[in-house]
Amino acid sequence: METTNHTPIEYSTEEGSNKILGFWVFLGAEIVLFSALFSVYLVLHSHTAGGPTSKDLFEVREFMIETFLLLISSFTCGLGTIELRRHNVKGLVAWLVITLLLGLGFVGMELNEFITYVTVEHATIQTSAFLSGFFVLVGTHGAHVSLGIVWMICVVIQLLRRGVTPVTARKAFIIGLYWHFLDVVWIFIFTAVYLTGLVL
Amino acid sequence: MSANNHELNKFPWKHVIGLALSLILTLLALWVVVSLSLPTVATLTIIVLLAICQAFIQLLMFMHINENHGRGYRILAIAFGFYIAAVVVYGSLWIMWFTV
Amino acid sequence: MIENIKSFLGSFFVTGDPMIYGADASIALASIGIVFYLTYFKKWKWLWDEWLTTVDHKKIGIMYIIAAILMLFRGGVDALLMRAQLIIPNNTFLTSQHYNEIFTTHGTIMIFFMAMPFIFGLMNIAVPLQIGARDVAFPFLNAVSFWLFFLAAMLFNISFVIGGSPDAGWTSYAPLAGLKLDPGVGENYYLIALQISGIGTLATGVNFLVTIFKMRAPGMTLFKMPMFTWSTLVTSIIVIFAFPVLTIALALMSIDRLFGAHFFTIEAGGSPMMWANLFWIWGHPEVYIVLIPVLGIFSEVISTFAHKTLFGYKAMVWSMIAISVLSFTTWLHHFFTMGNTAMVNSFFSISTMIIAIPTGVKIFNWLFTLNKGRIEFTTAMLWALAFIPNFTIGGITGVMLSLAPADYQYHNSYFLIAHFHNVLIAGTVFGVFAGLHYWWPKMFGHILNERLGKWAFWVFMISYNICFLPMYFIGLMGMTRRMYTFPSGLGWEPLNLIITLGAFGMGVGFLIMVWMIVYSAKYGKRDTTGDPWNGRTLEWATSSPAPEYNFAHIPQVETVDAFAHMKEKGTADSIYKAPFQAIHMPNDSGIPFILSVFFFIAGFGLVFEWYWMAIPGAIGIVVCMILRSFKDHDDHHHIPAEEVEQTERAAGRLS
Numbered sequence: 001m002e003t004t005n006h007t008p009i010e011y012s013t014e015e016g017s018n019k020i021l022g023f024w025v026f027l028g029a030e031i032v033l034f035s036a037l038f039s040v041y042l043v044l045h046s047h048t049a050g051g052p053t054s055k056d057l058f059e060v061r062e063f064m065i066e067t068f069l070l071l072i073s074s075f076t077c078g079l080g081t082i083e084l085r086r087h088n089v090k091g092l093v094a095w096l097v098i099t100l101l102l103g104l105g106f107v108g109m110e111l112n113e114f115i116t117y118v119t120v121e122h123a124t125i126q127t128s129a130f131l132s133g134f135f136v137l138v139g140t141h142g143a144h145v146s147l148g149i150v151w152m153i154c155v156v157i158q159l160l161r162r163g164v165t166p167v168t169a170r171k172a173f174i175i176g177l178y179w180h181f182l183d184v185v186w187i188f189i190f191t192a193v194y195l196t197g198l199v200l
Numbered sequence: 201m202s203a204n205n206h207e208l209n210k211f212p213w214k215h216v217i218g219l220a221l222s223l224i225l226t227l228l229a230l231w232v233v234v235s236l237s238l239p240t241v242a243t244l245t246i247i248v249l250l251a252i253c254q255a256f257i258q259l260l261m262f263m264h265i266n267e268n269h270g271r272g273y274r275i276l277a278i279a280f281g282f283y284i285a286a287v288v289v290y291g292s293l294w295i296m297w298f299t300v
Numbered sequence: 301m302i303e304n305i306k307s308f309l310g311s312f313f314v315t316g317d318p319m320i321y322g323a324d325a326s327i328a329l330a331s332i333g334i335v336f337y338l339t340y341f342k343k344w345k346w347l348w349d350e351w352l353t354t355v356d357h358k359k360i361g362i363m364y365i366i367a368a369i370l371m372l373f374r375g376g377v378d379a380l381l382m383r384a385q386l387i388i389p390n391n392t393f394l395t396s397q398h399y400n401e402i403f404t405t406h407g408t409i410m411i412f413f414m415a416m417p418f419i420f421g422l423m424n425i426a427v428p429l430q431i432g433a434r435d436v437a438f439p440f441l442n443a444v445s446f447w448l449f450f451l452a453a454m455l456f457n458i459s460f461v462i463g464g465s466p467d468a469g470w471t472s473y474a475p476l477a478g479l480k481l482d483p484g485v486g487e488n489y490y491l492i493a494l495q496i497s498g499i500g501t502l503a504t505g506v507n508f509l510v511t512i513f514k515m516r517a518p519g520m521t522l523f524k525m526p527m528f529t530w531s532t533l534v535t536s537i538i539v540i541f542a543f544p545v546l547t548i549a550l551a552l553m554s555i556d557r558l559f560g561a562h563f564f565t566i567e568a569g570g571s572p573m574m575w576a577n578l579f580w581i582w583g584h585p586e587v588y589i590v591l592i593p594v595l596g597i598f599s600e601v602i603s604t605f606a607h608k609t610l611f612g613y614k615a616m617v618w619s620m621i622a623i624s625v626l627s628f629t630t631w632l633h634h635f636f637t638m639g640n641t642a643m644v645n646s647f648f649s650i651s652t653m654i655i656a657i658p659t660g661v662k663i664f665n666w667l668f669t670l671n672k673g674r675i676e677f678t679t680a681m682l683w684a685l686a687f688i689p690n691f692t693i694g695g696i697t698g699v700m701l702s703l704a705p706a707d708y709q710y711h712n713s714y715f716l717i718a719h720f721h722n723v724l725i726a727g728t729v730f731g732v733f734a735g736l737h738y739w740w741p742k743m744f745g746h747i748l749n750e751r752l753g754k755w756a757f758w759v760f761m762i763s764y765n766i767c768f769l770p771m772y773f774i775g776l777m778g779m780t781r782r783m784y785t786f787p788s789g790l791g792w793e794p795l796n797l798i799i800t801l802g803a804f805g806m807g808v809g810f811l812i813m814v815w816m817i818v819y820s821a822k823y824g825k826r827d828t829t830g831d832p833w834n835g836r837t838l839e840w841a842t843s844s845p846a847p848e849y850n851f852a853h854i855p856q857v858e859t860v861d862a863f864a865h866m867k868e869k870g871t872a873d874s875i876y877k878a879p880f881q882a883i884h885m886p887n888d889s890g891i892p893f894i895l896s897v898f899f900f901i902a903g904f905g906l907v908f909e910w911y912w913m914a915i916p917g918a919i920g921i922v923v924c925m926i927l928r929s930f931k932d933h934d935d936h937h938h939i940p941a942e943e944v945e946q947t948e949r950a951a952g953r954l955s
């Protein structure tokens with residue numbers, strides 16, 4: 001338990017602290033959203049309908065790099081929040097931009113992975129129930145990351161224009177939460193899709 | 201106040217440790233899958249447990265879930281989310297694998 | 301060329317049925333009428349400024365309720381058409397296809413576009429007032445929720461005349477609802493419209509949860525909240541954690557239909573049962589979403605008109621919390637007969653019986669509240685009292701259905717239809733009617749006519765029993781649900797006739813209610829005190845209709861039934877005593893409406909797979925969101941103290 005009496009700037013207004021709580025609640029809903037996708041994927045995992053299986057498709061090197069990109073980006077994003085609490089716009093923006101670049105790298109790799117599956121392996125969303133589940137689960141996460149990138153760019157622009165105010169601070173803090181959360185989801189994709197795909 | 205300043209000015213150990221732990225746990229999971237040939241159930245159990253540990257690392261070390269300013273409500277939301285997620289995943293698998 | 305256009309129009313508009321041409325004509329006439337009225341009386345600006353851009357929870361609540369009553373009418377007409385078809389054997393009033401479409405739209409509209417919005421409307425009206433707040437936590441988001449619901453409802457409803465209605469039931473089971481067996485746009489309407497309104501619903505859940513957690517008046521601890529607020533809190537939690545599963549189910553079926561994936565298809569390894577699984581993981585909690593809030597309403601109404609504090613407040617709260625946790629563990633009882641393992645069926649059978657316990661506890665709470673109370677039989681109270689026995693019948697037959705082996709008999713029969721209408725009508729519909737009567741003065745400043753209200757009550761309630769009680773028996777006699785006609789000679793004729801008569805009786809009851817609303821708007825008794833029922837909770841502490849800022853001074857709370865306590869102590873006027881201060885309020889915004897229009901455009905494009913329309917619509921959505929992000933740095937204004945004083949004086953609160 002951390003005990004500080006001092007209120008960070010993002011919590012300093014009622015609106016700010018309400019919105020942050022609202023976002024946490026939304027993340028609770030997102031957990032359930034992804035859990036539904038996970039259960040669909042896991043039930044359908046063996047339904048390959050004669051098409052490629054997870055063992056045929058997954059490449060350890062590729063998904064490990066993707067994982068590291070996201071893990072590190074979560075770290076840099078966390079450093080951004082520290083700078084935020086120091087009211088240091090430059091530091092915050094710098095860490096956010098690094099996070100963004102790592103995120104772009106991740107999305108690029110994932111796109112590349114998908115394109116390889118489709119063009120080289122002839123594994124598309126229409127091939128089998130397993131692949132439908134795979135593309136939609138991993139793709140939903142990828143779409144979230146892409147959305148996060150657009151959103152983070154918006155936040156960076158507002159930070160550059162207005163500096164650290166209660167409003168921009170709240171936005172920067174929330175996008176940070178979102179980013180870390182996507183990392184948590186990815187860890188489960190890494191485990192339940194990729195690693196499990198090597199075993200089962 | 202001073203405790204807080206202290207927190208802000210020192211080196212971000214918590215984050216560095218968090219990163220190190222998550223990298224280590226990731227590699228550990230990979231190693232369990234690729235290099236250990238345990239029975240399937242054991243392998244899956246271990247990697248799922250490792251993933252749960254990693255989720256806690258993110259929540260506690262990066263996302264400040266445990267700091268003040270409405271901690272109770274926040275934890276309630278995430279805990280309820282995990283409860284439903286467990287029910288959904290476990291329930292669906294139980295129903296649709298038709299084993300027991 | 302001309303031929304092409306002709307054939308396009310022939311498939312675009314639904315043709316070939318005189319009833320549909322009638323609907324086309326009446327929709328066109330109504331639209332022209334509205335446009336003419338607004339233009340002639342120069343009301344466009346009024347409409348935009350006062351309603352389309354408002355973020356005031358009270359106005360949003362009123363709009364929800366108006367829309368829900370319209371949808372009750374549409375769903376009710378569907379019900380009457382079905383029952384007209386089944387009044388005699390071998391009737392040819394509706395074809396099988398038409399019947400399929402009608403039970404689908406009836407069920408979907410009643411659940412998504414009538415029951416939930418009606419409840420959300422009442423929550424919007426009452427909850428911020430009950431907790432002594434100036435608005436909800438996120439007023440802008442609240443407007444977004446409403447407009448998403450409203451435009452989704454419109455999108456769903458135009459399927460009737462453009463493209464064709466969905467016809468696979470409100471449950472839209474795969475593989476029947478898949479592309480192979482159900483080509484055409486009807487199911488797309490179902491999927492996309494529910495998706496859009498679902499987003500709004502989730503946002504409402506988050507909004508009310510945060511509102512109740514964080515915006516309560518000083519002194520109002522969780523266990524001093526009014527029961528309706530508690531029920532809203534619990535409902536919000538269920539909404540937040542159930543709706544994402546529906547979102548996924550709808551998205552996956554849309555991907556199946558639009559992009560050829562195989563989640564729920566029969567070929568390529570798809571699993572139709574997975575649809576049922578996801579649908580009911582959401583669907584069972586959903587029945588509590590439309591039930592728990594009305595339990596809150598009944599608690600308020602019963603304690604107000606029995607002039608007593610609610611009996612067993614804590615038991616009531618904890619039983620609701622228990623329901624919220626358990627409601628996620630019973631979903632399989634909707635498909636006991638799909639061939640599950642014995643362990644699975646047993647588990648869900650038992651969990652279903654367990655969840656009946658907390659529900660039963662509440663019945664006793666209300667009975668003990670009534671015990672030795674000084675009961676005042678207002679219309680609101682009549683609805684609440686009628687709820688108790690009628691709902692109990694639904695509850696008991698529910699426990700019968702929960703026995704997996706017995707369900708093989710009841711499943712998919714009229715017995716089931718009778719059961720769920722017994723809970724949905726005696727629960728949800730009676731509840732929202734009670735709430736409507738109870739809070740009407742707070743919304744509009746006058747009381748609904750009691751004499752007409754009681755007429756409507758008796759006609760509706762008796763007809764309701766005439767309609768639904770025989771359904772249990774005809775179900776046991778073998779009549780299945782979704783049956784568009786029946787042969788003679790099975791002995792089903794008398795009961796079917798009675799059922800249909802009952803249905804039309806409910807229609808009469810509804811018309812009396814509409815008349816009552818119109819009549820009361822003109823002749824209704826004005827509510828000058830703000831407290832027409834001698835209420836116990838804070839919404840009655842402010843004037844009727846409540847001013848924009850709700851309370852001139854935020855009330856101080858010490859006990860449950862805060863306002864009753866204030867009246868006893870003689871401090872009720874602390875809320876409107878001079879001197880006043882400026883009040884901080886959120887600004888109106890046009891973005892929620894425009895954003896939702898883009899959702900409508902994108903949704904319509906997706907329904908027809910017209911990407912030239914869907915993509916610009918989607919871009920519009922993103923642009924609206926970015927605009928909002930850049931503009932929300934200061935979206936508040938102050939109501940000056942003088943204006944507050946004027947408002948309070950005009951409401952007769954300052955002598």
Ligand code: HEM
Nearest residue numbers: 376379382403407410411415469470471724781782783803
């Ligand atoms: C005005 C009174 C009502 C009457 C007379 C009525 C009548 C009916 C009838 C005849 C059916 C179809 C039976 C069949 O052929 O399978 C039905 C189905 C249904 N009703 Fe109602 N109903 C009424 C109100 C409501 C309300 C208020 C709700 C919800 C809040 C509701 C929800 C449903 C649902 C979900 C279905 C199932 C649709 C399906 O099979 O897909 N009904 N109703």
Ligand SMILES: [Cu+2]
Nearest residue numbers: 583584631634
């Ligand atoms: Cu259920």
